[in-house]
Amino acid sequence: MCHPDRIAWPQIIYDDFESGWGNWNDGGRDCALYEGGTYAHQDDNAIELRDNSGVASSMTTDDLNLVAYDEVKVDFWYYPTGFDNSNEDFWLQISTNGGESFETVEEWNWDDEFLNDDFYHDSVTITGYNLTSNTRLRFRCDASDNDNLVYIDEVAVSAQ
Secondary structure (H helix, E strand, C coil), X not given: CXXXXXXXXCEEEEECCCCCCCCEEXXXXXXXXXXXXXXXXXXXXXXXXXXXXXXXXXXXXXXXXXXXXXXEEEEEEEEEECCCCCCCEEEEEXXXXXXXXXXXXXXXXXXXXXXXXXXXXXXXXXXXXXXXXXXXXXXXXXXXXXXXXXXXXXXXXXXX
């Protein structure tokens, strides 16, 4: 009999952004497909989020059909630069109603979870939600200006 911790999490989506946006959508003016290489963890591309312009500072998945699952895991790499106070952060959010509303499930604050100018890897397990056929995930920057940037790369979403 398998130990529950050893059960594989089926991968739902994976994006390294080398061929574009993949399963993610551009939130607006403070979100961009970065193709410069320096801030991408793998190869050349990543998603750049900056400032604090609400949806315009975010990247959101298409609807994910997660009705058959109880938990979602989001595994990713990030590179922050330009953050300069503990009120500057970025969030991972979930919506189970097709994006009508989102709840923050994790946040990363400057000088707590990260410092500038280095790569970080993280994995977040989301539990306690009634996952639906139109579940969406969103990364959103919550900083103070356009010089505060976080680059998101190699995002794997799994569920069980």
